[in-house]
Amino acid sequence: MTDSxxxxxxxxxxxxxxxxxxxxxxxxxxxxxxxxxxxxxIFSGETLGLVGESGSGKSTTGRAILRLSPAAAGxxxxxxxxxxxxxxxxxxxxxxxxxxxxxxxxSSLNPRHVVGRCVDDTxxxxxxxxxxxxRSRAMEVFNQVGLSTDHMNRFPAxxxxxxxxxxxxxxxxxxxxxxxxCDEAVSALDLSTQGQIINLLADLQKATGVSYLFIAHDxxxxxxxxxxxxxxxxxxxxxxxxxxxxxxxxxxxYTRKLLGATPASKPExxxxxxxxxxxxxxxxxxxxxxA
Numbered sequence: 001m002t003d004s005x006x007x008x009x010x011x012x013x014x015x016x017x018x019x020x021x022x023x024x025x026x027x028x029x030x031x032x033x034x035x036x037x038x039x040x041x042i043f044s045g046e047t048l049g050l051v052g053e054s055g056s057g058k059s060t061t062g063r064a065i066l067r068l069s070p071a072a073a074g075x076x077x078x079x080x081x082x083x084x085x086x087x088x089x090x091x092x093x094x095x096x097x098x099x100x101x102x103x104x105x106x107s108s109l110n111p112r113h114v115v116g117r118c119v120d121d122t123x124x125x126x127x128x129x130x131x132x133x134x135r136s137r138a139m140e141v142f143n144q145v146g147l148s149t150d151h152m153n154r155f156p157a158x159x160x161x162x163x164x165x166x167x168x169x170x171x172x173x174x175x176x177x178x179x180x181x182c183d184e185a186v187s188a189l190d191l192s193t194q195g196q197i198i199n200l201l202a203d204l205q206k207a208t209g210v211s212y213l214f215i216a217h218d219x220x221x222x223x224x225x226x227x228x229x230x231x232x233x234x235x236x237x238x239x240x241x242x243x244x245x246x247x248x249x250x251x252x253x254y255t256r257k258l259l260g261a262t263p264a265s266k267p268e269x270x271x272x273x274x275x276x277x278x279x280x281x282x283x284x285x286x287x288x289x290x291a
Contacts, residue, residue, distance in 0.1 A: 006043055008041035008042060008043050008077075009042055009043055009044045009046075009078070009079055009178060009179060009211055010041065010042040010065070010076070010077070010078050010079075010179060010211070010213075011041050011075075011076075011077040012038060012039055012040050012041070012061075012065070012074070012075070012076050012077075013039045013074055013075045013077075014037050014038070014039055014073060014074035014075070015035060015037075015038040015039070015061065015064060015071055015073070015074035015075070015076065016033050016035060016036045016037065016038070016071065016072045016073040016074055017033065017034045017035050017057075017060050017061075017063075017064050017069050017070070017071060017072055018031050018032065018033050018034065018072040019031070019032060019033075019034050020032075033072070033235060034057050034060045034069075034235055035057040035060050035061055035064075035232075035235040035236070036073075036235050036236060037074075037236055037237075038057070038061055038074070038232075038235075038236065038237055039074075039237070040230050040237065040240055042179065042211050042213060043211065044178070044209060044211055045205065045209045045210075045211060046211050046212075046227045046228070047205065047211070047212040047213075047214055047225050047226045047227050047228075048211075048212070048213055048214070048226065048227070048228050048229070048230060049214045049215075049216065049219075049222035049223070049225070049226030049228070049229040049230065049243065050062070050213060050214065050215045050216075050222075050229075050230050050232060051215075051216055051217065051218070051219050051222050051229060051230070051231055051232065051258065052217065052231060052232035052233055052258075053217060053233075053258075054217060056232045056233055056234060056235065057232050057234070057235040057236075058183075058215045058216075058217075058232055059183050059184070059215060060235075061215075061232070062100070062181045062183045062213060062215050064076065065078075065083070065098065065179075065181055065213065066098065066100055066181055067083065067086070067090045067094070071083075071084045078094070078097070078098065078179070079097070079178065081094070092125075092126055092127075095126075096126050096175045096177065097175075097177050097178045097179065098177060098178070098179045098180075098181070099172035099173070099175060099177040099179070099180045099181070100172065100180065100181045100182075100183065101165070101168050101169055101172050101180060101181070101182045101183070101185045102168070102183050102184070102185070103183060103184035103185065103187050103188050104188060105156075105161075105164040105165045105167060105168035106156055106161075106164055108168065109156040109164060109167065109168075110156075111155065111156055111157060112155075113155070114152065114153050114154060114155055115151065115152060115154060115155070115156060115159065115164075115167045116138055116142070116151075116152030116153060118167065118171055119137075119138045119141065119142070119152075119167075119170055119171050119174050120134050120135070120138055122171050122174055122175065123137060123138070123174060123175075126175055137174055138152065138170075138174065139152070141170045141173055141174040142170055144170070144173065144204060144207070145166040145167075145169050145170045145173070145200060145204070146166060146200065147163065147166050147167070147170065151163065151167075160193075161188065161189055161190075161193065162189055162193035162196060162197065165185065165186070165189065165193075165197055166197070166200070168185075169197075169200065169201070169204070173204060173208070173210070176208070177210060178210065178211060179210070179211045179212070179213065180210055180211070180212050180213075181212075181213045181215070182201070182212055182213065182214045182215060183215045184215060184216055184217070185197065185201075185214070185215075185216075186198060186216070186221060187216060187217070187218075194221065198221065198224055198225050201214075201225060202225055212225070214226060219247075219258050219259060222243075223243055223247060226243045227242070227243060228240065228241060228242055228243055229241065229242075229243050229246045229247075231246070231252065231254065231255045231258065233254045238252045238254050238255065239251055239252045239254075239255050247259065
């Protein structure tokens with residue numbers, strides 16, 4: 001269970017995001033809320049799984065945290081900074097600490113550039129001017145995600161879908177972020193590759209203490225990486241709880257519906273993850289106190 005005495009890395013409270021519907025005619029336009037009243041927390045070294053059917057508001061929630069969709073109401077506190085008050089332009093410091101991994105990595109990889117360049121460009125954008133340092137950090141992160149320096153010199157079309165997703169993970173982690181929003185990060189991959197990527201993300205979390213908001217429509221996938229699970233229906237959270245508690249004693253009828261086609265196997269290593277998460281929280285608290 002979550003220790004309420006610890007300060008969360010991310011605290012979302014009563015978040016709402018609006019969109020216009022009704023077509024191009026002004027008198028037909030109406031404002032609707034894609035999500036409303038959404039509240040949850042994520043702690044250092046923790047994975048919160050956000051699940052729900054297509055159109056439930058999961059990705060909209062992630063986009064609001066990433067500042068890709070504006071918040072109409074509520075607050076997003078990241079490590080003591082109110083995200084909704086940052087103004088029109090997002091500070092590079094926030095981009096550095098909060099990264100994203102999306103469903104289709106090929107859409108964000110320039111087909112004309114070798115994939116190593118996308119990592120190099122990320123470092124350059126965030127002020128790493130020394131090309132030797134950029135090369136060293138790129139090689140390090142490619143090794144972390146199970147790719148070689150040879151892969152750095154390949155074009156996206158020369159890589160498999162799983163390898164492209166590993167490049168996307170490398171690009172997200174090269175900045176050493178505190179939080180990564182994984183939006184359907186494995187949904188487009190085959191089952192075998194899904195398992196490889198989930199295990200990779202778990203290993204990287206173990207090594208670095210990064211936190212994940214893991215967005216998916218499949219509870220079975222989320223169960224294998226999440227410490228806690230939040231269930232979303234029609235733009236609202238209907239249940240939030242410890243991952244195993246949600247699976248073994250679901251409180252909401254919608255959660256029970258989602259569980260209908262979910263494998264019953266219990267993931268191993270959850271207690272180890274809890275102990276590790278507690279250690280990362282202590283480190284985060286100490287760093288916050290020093291700051």
